[in-house]
Amino acid sequence: MNLTISDTSVFKRLRIVLVDTSHPGNIGAVARAMKTMGFSDLYLVNPRFSDALTHPEAIAFASGAQDILSAAKIVDKIEDALLGCHYVAAVSARLREFSPPIMNPRDFADKVVNSNALSAALVFGSERYGLPNEIVLNSNVLINVPANPDYSSLNLAQAVQILVYECRMQSLARENSSEKFGVSDVGFQGEMASSEQIEGMYNHLEQALIEIDFLDPENPKKLMPRLKRLFSRAQLEVEEVNIMRGISKKMMDWKK
Numbered sequence: 001m002n003l004t005i006s007d008t009s010v011f012k013r014l015r016i017v018l019v020d021t022s023h024p025g026n027i028g029a030v031a032r033a034m035k036t037m038g039f040s041d042l043y044l045v046n047p048r049f050s051d052a053l054t055h056p057e058a059i060a061f062a063s064g065a066q067d068i069l070s071a072a073k074i075v076d077k078i079e080d081a082l083l084g085c086h087y088v089a090a091v092s093a094r095l096r097e098f099s100p101p102i103m104n105p106r107d108f109a110d111k112v113v114n115s116n117a118l119s120a121a122l123v124f125g126s127e128r129y130g131l132p133n134e135i136v137l138n139s140n141v142l143i144n145v146p147a148n149p150d151y152s153s154l155n156l157a158q159a160v161q162i163l164v165y166e167c168r169m170q171s172l173a174r175e176n177s178s179e180k181f182g183v184s185d186v187g188f189q190g191e192m193a194s195s196e197q198i199e200g201m202y203n204h205l206e207q208a209l210i211e212i213d214f215l216d217p218e219n220p221k222k223l224m225p226r227l228k229r230l231f232s233r234a235q236l237e238v239e240e241v242n243i244m245r246g247i248s249k250k251m252m253d254w255k256k
């Protein structure tokens, strides 16, 4: 079945981000996994080899997906890879004490495919160390593939393949149901806040909490991670971020 690729289609709204990847062969295999499922937006954050996209191993493993490699972008910082994304999903084999809500790949696909206004990023960790805690904490959700608990670490490209396959399947199911039932786009009420806007809100709120002596910068405990976890469950819209920033500003003005 051929999928119609509209501007709001998940194929244009989902970005794959690879952090600190060591093996160029894995990058090529990721490009292949993406292309087989119809995805093309690939970012590499600080790969081990600066020529990762033209490395012979990357090209060999990409097989016919070299166009995805050629169009991929290399950046130094995760923030640059997430520009323009509203919804960030950290993908990890490891569950942590402090993390955003946990989702499986199928539920993630359901959410992203059926939310037309959402530009999402799936962020994958390095082969040896996985994802840093800080990236996980700043994400909206943590995606875990519920694999064999005794041997749960998939190869990087296989993990990508599972996620993009689920998104394609969900997209096919949606196409089918809209053909059958004439279901139109459901959409959000307001414009979704981007990751930069949410990050700005966290910084503002943190400053305000310090200002009113609620947060001790010398002994912050887990206040900000807990607040981030709270907000990550809420799917903030731009208007809501602005309200939170307005409250933070007022708190700081009062303290002066």
Ligand SMILES: C[S@@+](CC[C@H](N)C(=O)[O-])C[C@H]1O[C@@H](n2cnc3c(N)ncnc32)[C@H](O)[C@@H]1O
Pocket: 091, 092, 093, 094, 123, 124, 125, 126, 127, 128, 129, 130, 131, 143, 144, 145, 146, 147, 152, 153, 154, 155, 156, 159
């Ligand atoms: C080889 S794994 C890294 C394993 C690493 N030792 C760790 O502790 O996370 C490379 C990447 O694939 C993804 N991955 C592998 N297995 C996964 C699983 N069961 N669930 C979710 N992501 C997984 C994650 O993004 C991970 O960072």
